[in-house]
Amino acid sequence: MQIKDFTVDESLQELTEHRTVVLPIACYETTIKDNINGFIPLHWHEEFQFVLVVKGEAMFQINEEKIIVREGEGIFINSGCLHMAKDQNGTGCVYICLNVSPSFVLSHELYATFVDPYIQATNIPYLLLSSETLWANQIFQSMKEISRCINEKEPYYEIEISLQLTRLWKSLIKNGVPLEYEQKETLKNQRMKEMLNWIHQHYAEKILLEDIAQAGHLSRSECCRYFKRFLKKTPLSYVTDYRIQKSLIFLQQSNLAVTDVAYLVGFNSTSYFIEQFKKSMQITPLAYKKMKTN
Known part of the structure; x- marks a missing residue:
């Protein structure tokens, strides 16, 4: 289900609750032009966001940078970063969007070592995900499987989502980006x-x-x-x-x-x-x- 008119508070933090009934995670397909504004307006949220463009192409702005994301490509948007998206050249862009609470990515014992440093890093407001790289393709596969699990709700699907999320995050942090803090x-x-x-x-x-x-x-x-x-x-x-x-x-x-x-x-x-x-x-x-x- 696409969110066509999400609300934000005075600081631009999105107020939509990105979660299923029991899990702090949401996955939905978004057609950019169907938003009430005709584009996804500037906002931010605490959740990590993973995007996979399945049709057309989009211009994403994260903080002060603009990036074109084409069909078959994706983007990771870090927690707390201002971002917006516009359909590029009227291509009818559609993307799969996965939002997940950082605290749900890994267990409490692993969070301080493998999650929080990436939130605090000032050189990773986003990462472009190219289908030409193995680690990005692994992320895409996990996104699709999480989407399927949420939609079909087979027995123990919550555990499968947790497993896929762990694989997804491992693929992201293994890609070798050195962390910087300014x-x-x-x-x-x-x-x-x-x-x-x-x-x-x-x-x-x-x-x-x-x-x-x-x-x-x-x-x-x-x-x-x-x-x-x-x-x-x-x-x-x-x-x-x-x-x-x-x-x-x-x-x-x-x-x-x-x-x-x-x-x-x-x-x-x-x-x-x-x-x-x-x-x-x-x-x-x-x-x-x-x-x-x-």
């Missing part, structure tokens, strides 16, 4: 999350560049550099884009007019809201509202 990188990621957190709490209010910079304990110029590095846009452009994202939910409420929605998400001009919405969504807010409410 306090500076950790601080940069934290400051970026703090600024995004502040925006998401105050998006409906008047926002100045100084406000965003202060939330990250940065100067205005440093604040702009952070957004340019992580998101390839200015802080205030991000505010506009986030307001458009939030408006999609409100526009589906029949009791709210377009003008109401514009002011609810922080625009002080309906005409400017319509202009920015059309620029982002290639459709007017009213047309979008009619399409969704009908």
